[in-house]
Amino acid sequence: MAESRFVYVTYIRTTPEKLWQALTAPEFTRRYWKETRQDCAWKPGASWKVIIPDGSVIDSGEVVEIDAPRRLVLKWRHERRPALKAEGYSRLTYELEPQGETVKLTVIHEMDVPQSQFIQAVSGGWPLILASLKSLLETGESLEATRHWEACA
Numbered sequence: 241m242a243e244s245r246f247v248y249v250t251y252i253r254t255t256p257e258k259l260w261q262a263l264t265a266p267e268f269t270r271r272y273w274k275e276t277r278q279d280c281a282w283k284p285g286a287s288w289k290v291i292i293p294d295g296s297v298i299d300s301g302e303v304v305e306i307d308a309p310r311r312l313v314l315k316w317r318h319e320r321r322p323a324l325k326a327e328g329y330s331r332l333t334y335e336l337e338p339q340g341e342t343v344k345l346t347v348i349h350e351m352d353v354p355q356s357q358f359i360q361a362v363s364g365g366w367p368l369i370l371a372s373l374k375s376l377l378e379t380g381e382s383l384e385a386t387r388h389w390e391a392c393a
Contacts, residue, residue, distance in 0.1 A: 242350035244359035254377040260309035272372040272382040
């Protein structure tokens, strides 16, 4: 088991296919993830990047495992804050399970660094981003707090 771990589970009234698209397609991520987009070919071993509105890379890594629309595993490193970058790569896992009219989304973000500052940072960010994703898919509107990039983010 990883030394540091964040786990979040939510249920979203949508289909696995729509949720998968929202997690991977740039036109969706921009709407609920502070105007960022992911650049990736979405196949095992592919480079993965989160790009902020000015075009710079804030996070990078690669696709470790992909089984659309059920499971996605990414190797993930933060690129901007030196202390977080120095911790190395984390592992993000999305698990999507149909549950009647909803999809159970489990997000596991972990790394083998005791008391990881990076995992502590994402633990504060994921709940808002995932709540905004849920709102977007269920109502057509993301949360206002996640619609715009802030330079300090």
